[in-house]
Amino acid sequence: xxxxxxxxxxxxxxxxxxxxxxxxxxxxxxxxxxxxxxxxxxxxxxxxxxxxxxxxxxxxxxxxxxxxxxxxxxxxxxxxxxxxxxxxxxxxxxxxxxxxxxxxxxxxxxxxxxxxxxxxxxxxxxxxxxxxxxxxxxxxxxxxxxxxxxxxxxxx
Numbered sequence: 022x023x024x025x026x027x028x029x030x031x032x033x034x035x036x037x038x039x040x041x042x043x044x045x046x047x048x049x050x051x052x053x054x055x056x057x058x059x060x061x062x063x064x065x066x067x068x069x070x071x072x073x074x075x076x077x078x079x080x081x082x083x084x085x086x087x088x089x090x091x092x093x094x095x096x097x098x099x100x101x102x103x104x105x106x107x108x109x110x111x112x113x114x115x116x117x118x119x120x121x122x123x124x125x126x127x128x129x130x131x132x133x134x135x136x137x138x139x140x141x142x143x144x145x146x147x148x149x150x151x152x153x154x155x156x157x158x159x160x161x162x163x164x165x166x167x168x169x170x171x172x173x174x175x176x177x
Contacts, residue, residue, distance in 0.1 A: 057157050060126040064152060068162065068171050071121055076143030082121035083138055084150070087131040089120050129154050137164060145169040 075082050121139055125131065130153045137148040147166035153159050162171040 053156065057154060060129065060154070061152075061157070061160070064125055064129055064131075065162075065171055067123060067125070068150075068164070069169075071123065071139055072143050072145050072169050075121065075139035075141060075145070079141050081118050081138065081141050083118045083136045084121050084123065084131075085133055085136045087123050087125055087129075128156075137169070139169070143168075 071082075071084065118138070123131070131150055132153075133148055133150045135148055137145060137150065139145045144167040145164065147164050147169060150162050150164065151159055152162065160173070162173060164171060
């Protein structure tokens, strides 16, 4: 009679069980890394499209942080300067400019060093922003005027 003994089948099942136990955690981590990478690429595409969005809306906008302040709908900037100033960081000017409608995937936050002013004709004044995700190291991007395409800044 030909076939496998019960012991041989148990050994094979034990080997499959061990391999599954070793591989499954690696696959879940790989999936999480791929998901974060996909979200990071999506965030960069949205940031690179902000100048066109300002042009499309035909209105000047500010980018300060995301998520925005829920109560006022405005981003708040603790480093804002004197209200009598014509500086784009002025709280008075910040109230006249609407925040740019930016949607980021869940868990991502964005903070600028100084408010980034996007003009209605599709040009921005540039600046530095920091992206953060709880499972990813801080990403610093430099938005270079006039079109504010994101450039990576390596961390030291």
